[in-house]
Amino acid sequence: MKKAYLYILIPILLIIIIIIATTLKQGEQTTITKKLSQVEVKDLEAAKPSSIVELKNGDSLDLTATIVKKNINGVEVKMLAYNGQIPGPLIKTEKGSEVTINFTNNTDMESTIHSHGVRLDNKFDGVPDITQEPVKVGDAYVYKIKFPDEGMYWYHPHIREDYQQELGLYGNYLVSSDDQDYWNPVNQEIPLFLDDIQMESGQIAAFNNEKVDHAFMGRFGNVMLVNGETNYSVNAKQGDVIRFYLTNSANTRTFHFAIPGIKLKLVGGDNGRFEKEELVDAVIVSPSERYIIEASFDKSGNFEIQNKTPEKAYKLGVISVSNETTAQSYSSEFSDLRVNNELQNEIAQLTSNLSSISQKSLTISIDPMGMGSGMLNNNNSNMMGGGHMMGNGMMMQNNDQQKIEWEDDMGMMNKNATADSIKWKLIDQANGKENMDINWTFKKGELVRIKLFNDPNSPHPMQHPVHIHGQRFLVLNTNGVENTNKVWKDTTLVQTGDTVEILVEMSNPGDWLIHCHIPEHMEAGMMSKFEVI
Structure with a gap:
């Protein structure tokens, strides 16, 4: 009788213990959440620079x-x-x-x-x-x-x-790399995160706790940051060659990176070296893209790091070059524009028979679901007549259409737009399926051509940085014009009206995403899944 009693009592006690432990854990988690969300700013530790x-x-x-x-x-x-x-x-x-x-x-x-x-x-x-x-x-x-x-x-x-x-x-x-000569010798290597943040009345602009806002264009910042700083600076010596690793961590802003008065050499991108090094005046870096450039500082002085848009040049930071001559000069290596023969041979093999490679096509568009029919139509055309709304409420028609939206020109319309009113779409041209309903399947080792068409006649055409998880790809052409200097990538900017064709190497098994890397667009639907088996 006593044993039978124990057989009943022990499971009951175990269940009670599990319930108590779970409750305590949930209580502890609630306490942590409350503590972190309500803590005073003055009580927080100050952020430190990256180590x-x-x-x-x-x-x-x-x-x-x-x-x-x-x-x-x-x-x-x-x-x-x-x-x-x-x-x-x-x-x-x-x-x-x-x-x-x-x-x-x-x-x-x-x-x-x-x-x-x-x-x-x-x-x-x-x-x-x-x-x-x-x-x-x-x-x-x-x-x-x-x-x-x-x-x-x-x-x-x-x-x-x-x-x-x-x-x-x-x-x-x-x-x-396991190749010691993979990159050129330089005097300094400096990673640079390009970013911005939106400030209102001296504070970071509020976020919606329940859902993503700024769903039309994404959240543009009005304060520029480099490595988290508003007054970023670098010291160098005359004759230094510096390799900068650029990463765009902004939600939406595309940067046009330049250092006026300084020679720049483009050497690498998302996933390594380009086919060939080339001298450039500036580099366009869309959200989540990486570019690797080398800069030769052959004269002393202060040189601004800038974001140069058609309307304005933003000062992002400054590079102070002293009169002291660098101990080791790499000017001759900087002048040498190397060719990546190994990559060129690899690309030649992959692209030798493109016509036999299977092809997919995606259209980028938007459905402004929560907008009234009066705004959606303009003389029997789509919203804003194939153009887009300016901040002052005026229309910008297609013939004035910007390839890249450098600033937020939609004001409150953008701020108040959420996934409840906006649906950004990747549309499979083969069957009309959208976003997570697409669900492609590929075999490991398969090569796939994907055409990305950014519809200029959608209700709000703008640029989109398209990111593919777990794989790498080459940009073959834009609007049919061959890309003559390729690099392995995971993100590419598809500007308004453009068709970008990429060659994806499906090398990595699993369930993966393809999506716009403007987070507000991804949260508003612009994301699909594919499987590599």
Whole structure:
């Protein structure tokens, strides 16, 4: 009788213990969330500059996302940081290595880590509800990341990027090559995150806690940041050659990067070196793209880092070059425009029979669902007559259409637009399926041509940086004009009215995303899934 009683009592006690433990954990999590969201700015730790962390094969790093304070234009504001740093730590590792990232989420929202551009194992891609469950506040997750390719990559959340990434959750991976001569010798290597942030009345403009806003154009900032700073500066010596690794971490803004008066050499992109090095005056960098340039400072003085748009040149920072001559000159190496024969041979083999490669076609468009029919039609045409709304309420017609929207010209219409009123679309031209209904399937090792058409007659045509997870691709042509200097990429900018054809190497099995990297557009639907088997 006593044994029978115990058989009944023990399971009941175990159930009670589990319920109590679960309740305590939930209470603890609620307390953490409340504490983090209500903490006073003055009580927060100040954000620190990015540090360098070198990881060898098999090494691990504890990476914690927290709330910090940061001074922007003389005002302390609440932001987010990895290990208390904005940008997060620069993680340097070697091609072929595998490292472990022990991630802890101590922010005020669920999060993940997406290793952007890295052809890693699918289960560590950081996409909520596809490759993992969201990491709740106070919880942790272990990422094992393999780096098969050299180059500059980056990490950021894949939940509410409009909020989390915008407030500082981003950092770089710099993957070195096993070829010591892969890059040119330089005097300095400097990673630069190009960013902006929207300020109102001295504070960061408020976010919608429940849903993403600014869904028309995305959230443009009105304060420019380089590596999280409004007054970024670099010191150099006369004769120095500096390699800059550019990453655009802005939500929406496309940067036109320049250093007036200084020679620039374009050497690399998203996933390594170009076919051939070339001298350039400036580089267009859309959200999530990376470009690698070298700059030769053969004279002393102060040189501005600028974002040069058709209307304005923004000062992003300054490079102060002293009269002191550099100890080691690399001017001759800078003058030599190298050719990447290995990549050229690889591309020649991949593109030798393009006509036999299967092809997909996607159209980029928008459905302004919540707008009245009066605004949707203009003389029996689509919204705004195939043009778009200016900030003053005037129309801009197609013949004046901008290839790139350099600024937010929609004002309150953009600010108030959410996924309830706006649906951005990737449309499969073969069957009319949209966004997550597309669901393509490919075989590992298959090559696929994808045409990306940005419809200029959509209700609001604008540029879109299209990102493909887990694979790499080459841009073959734009509007039928061949791209004569290719580089492996994971993101490409599709400007208004353009058709960009890419060749994707489906090398990495799993369930992956293709989406616009303007987070407000992705949250408003512009995302689809494909499988590599």
